[in-house]
Amino acid sequence: MSKQKTKIKKKILTQENIPIFKRLIKDYIKPYTNYLIVAFVLMLFVALSTAALAYGMKHILDEIFGQKNADALPIIAGVVFIIFFVKGTSTYGQTVVMNYVGQRIIADFQRQMFQRLVHSDLTFFHNNATGSLISRFTNDVTLLRAAVSTAITGAGRDFLSVVFLVGVMFHEDWILASISFFVFPIAILPIARFGKKLRKVSTGSQEIVGKLATLLNQVFQGIRHVKAYSMEDYEQKRADGIITELYKLNHKVIRARAAAHPIMECLGGLAIVVVILYGGYEIIEGTRTQGSFFAFVTALLLAYEPMKKLASLNSDLQEGIAAAERVFSVLDRKSDIVNMPNAKYLEIKQGTINFDNVSFAYNTHKNALKNLSINLKGGKMTALVGPSGGGKSTILNLIPRFYDIQEGNISIDGQFIKDVTLHSLRENIALVSQEISLFDDTIRANIAYGRLSASEEDIIQASIEAAAHEFIEKLPHGYDTIIGEHGVKLSGGQRQRISIARAMLKNAPILLLDEATSALDTESERKVQEALNKLIGGRTTLVIAHRLSTIVQADHIYVIDQGQVLEEGNHASLIAQNGLYARLSNLQSTEDEQRKLVA
Numbered sequence: 001m002s003k004q005k006t007k008i009k010k011k012i013l014t015q016e017n018i019p020i021f022k023r024l025i026k027d028y029i030k031p032y033t034n035y036l037i038v039a040f041v042l043m044l045f046v047a048l049s050t051a052a053l054a055y056g057m058k059h060i061l062d063e064i065f066g067q068k069n070a071d072a073l074p075i076i077a078g079v080v081f082i083i084f085f086v087k088g089t090s091t092y093g094q095t096v097v098m099n100y101v102g103q104r105i106i107a108d109f110q111r112q113m114f115q116r117l118v119h120s121d122l123t124f125f126h127n128n129a130t131g132s133l134i135s136r137f138t139n140d141v142t143l144l145r146a147a148v149s150t151a152i153t154g155a156g157r158d159f160l161s162v163v164f165l166v167g168v169m170f171h172e173d174w175i176l177a178s179i180s181f182f183v184f185p186i187a188i189l190p191i192a193r194f195g196k197k198l199r200k201v202s203t204g205s206q207e208i209v210g211k212l213a214t215l216l217n218q219v220f221q222g223i224r225h226v227k228a229y230s231m232e233d234y235e236q237k238r239a240d241g242i243i244t245e246l247y248k249l250n251h252k253v254i255r256a257r258a259a260a261h262p263i264m265e266c267l268g269g270l271a272i273v274v275v276i277l278y279g280g281y282e283i284i285e286g287t288r289t290q291g292s293f294f295a296f297v298t299a300l301l302l303a304y305e306p307m308k309k310l311a312s313l314n315s316d317l318q319e320g321i322a323a324a325e326r327v328f329s330v331l332d333r334k335s336d337i338v339n340m341p342n343a344k345y346l347e348i349k350q351g352t353i354n355f356d357n358v359s360f361a362y363n364t365h366k367n368a369l370k371n372l373s374i375n376l377k378g379g380k381m382t383a384l385v386g387p388s389g390g391g392k393s394t395i396l397n398l399i400p401r402f403y404d405i406q407e408g409n410i411s412i413d414g415q416f417i418k419d420v421t422l423h424s425l426r427e428n429i430a431l432v433s434q435e436i437s438l439f440d441d442t443i444r445a446n447i448a449y450g451r452l453s454a455s456e457e458d459i460i461q462a463s464i465e466a467a468a469h470e471f472i473e474k475l476p477h478g479y480d481t482i483i484g485e486h487g488v489k490l491s492g493g494q495r496q497r498i499s500i501a502r503a504m505l506k507n508a509p510i511l512l513l514d515e516a517t518s519a520l521d522t523e524s525e526r527k528v529q530e531a532l533n534k535l536i537g538g539r540t541t542l543v544i545a546h547r548l549s550t551i552v553q554a555d556h557i558y559v560i561d562q563g564q565v566l567e568e569g570n571h572a573s574l575i576a577q578n579g580l581y582a583r584l585s586n587l588q589s590t591e592d593e594q595r596k597l598v599a
């Protein structure tokens with residue numbers, strides 16, 4: 001028997017929920033205590049005026065219909081109006097205050113999540129689909145707000161209303177009140193059960209919302225490819241599947257929620273039936289006035305709505321807790337790549353970069369780099385070549401600490417990169433990659449991205465050096481032209497020159513170029529290459545290039561294969577070694593010859 005009892009109790013407020021509750025209250029609700037006190041006072045007015053209406057019923061009926069007292073008529077009318085006025089204005093005030101607090105709480109969550117996410121490691125973003133992260137921001141936060149405001153309004157307005165109305169009922173007839181309220185607790189028990197089910201379904205539905213958002217994101221961004229491969233129907237089917245799954249689950253949520261109602265409805269009806277039978281009998285017998293009977297019935301009917309709300313409070317809370325859990329899981333994620341406790345400021349002298357016996361794996365089962373040692377001389381150009389998947393980009397991405405290595409050391413001018421602040425490290429590095437790095441903003445804003453304080457002259461100077469000024473001037477709005485998401489309104493070569501202008505403006509001593517020219521046609525490649533040569537001048541540069549012609553001039557070349565250095569030297573010495581580099585070089589010069597013939 002007692003075992004059964006604790007089981008039911010657990011379902012209403014489970015052990016695992018308590019820390020989530022505490023955290024919600026302490027960190028998100030408490031800052032608004034003042035507002036909540038105001039809201040509570042207003043709720044108290046709502047509850048009191050509601051109870052007053054029920055109580056007043058007795059006087060209306062007995063004075064006017066019973067005694068036919070004409071003098072009481074204007075007084076009663078006045079009082080009733082005042083009661084409605086108080087009820088109306090306090091309901092308005094309470095709604096406004098509660099919504100204000102709710103929106104502020106949403107904003108607090110969104111700010112914190114954004115801050116958390118924008119500082120997260122790349123690995124986190126590789127492992128979490130964009131759509132599900134967006135869903136955290138929109139759906140989960142909205143569910144949370146709904147739960148918080150329903151819980152507070154429930155605990156305030158609805159609970160107080162029920163208490164006062166029950167007070168009126170007991171005042172009128174305690175036996176009748178006890179009978180009708182015997183049924184209410186029985187109604188609570190089955191309703192509590194829906195809570196847990198709802199929470200599970202709600203979690204599932206949020207996951208699907210995330211999946212849908214991810215799909216939409218992919219399809220709309222890759223719409224060109226969807227069309228080129230005639231994949232509209234395929235994508236339609238995928239979307240259909242997710243949409244169907246979503247509405248089915250949502251329907252389940254609604255059903256679980258709605259199930260609370262018929263139970264309340266039936267039990268409420270039962271209570272009314274008992275009251276009519278017993279109370280009616282008393283009136284007929286003359287032991288009770290009609291006024292007292294109607295006051296009781298009014299109180300019972302008025303108590304019915306808030307009671308129903310209190311009964312479904314649990315399911316709202318369960319949805320909110322599920323959402324809170326997901327939001328907290330984002331907020332609690334610790335970044336692996338952070339400043340050491342006493343991280344120092346990176347001081348660049350020559351800008352020499354050293355990889356000393358570095359081993360690195362993206363995931364535990366396969367090493368992307370194995371005991372790799374390379375040296376990038378300060379102010380010189382070093383190139384990485386080799387077959388695709390060999391680990392070149394990985395090497396490059398380790399320098400700004402996008403990932404942390406498992407073994408060995410990476411240092412810049414003798415300072416281990418793990419010991420310096422991330423900010424000072426990244427401030428000294430400019431990155432130009434094949435990956436599109438432009439935002440849907442003006443050209444000016446895109447160029448100034450790494451140095452927001454840059455003056456107009458600096459921006460133009462950088463564009464001139466990046467061979468971008470000329471084409472920018474010809475655009476309809478010049479530097480104020482909005483370039484579309486990922487710069488879709490520009491050609492590949494133009495995009496790349498804007499990226500170079502950005503790097504130029506940043507003027508960092510270390511320059512990382514990952515296949516910066518490989519997506520371009522020969523003509524744009526030549527222009528971009530010229531711009532790059534200006535950018536490289538005097539900086540420590542690491543170049544990854546598919547086309548060997550662009551790295552012939554490198555001071556030192558490493559041939560990377562399977563995460564290791566296969567060969568090294570300058571162009572001439574590597575050709576002389578007659579290994580992989582010489583073979584790649586041969587292959588490409590024949591290709592170039594052929595291309596020339598075709599052209």
Ligand SMILES: Nc1ncnc2c1ncn2[C@@H]1O[C@H](COP(=O)(O)OP(=O)(O)O)[C@@H](O)[C@H]1O
Pocket residue numbers: 126362363368387388389390391392393394395
């Ligand atoms: N984000 C990642 N997560 C897991 N594995 C990765 C990731 N990026 C690259 N790899 C793997 O690491 C290896 C080296 O890749 P990469 O450095 O990109 O090669 P390259 O630039 O020489 O073509 C490949 O086997 C690739 O599959």
Ligand SMILES: [Mg+2]
Pocket residue numbers: 392393394
């Ligand atoms: Mg690569």
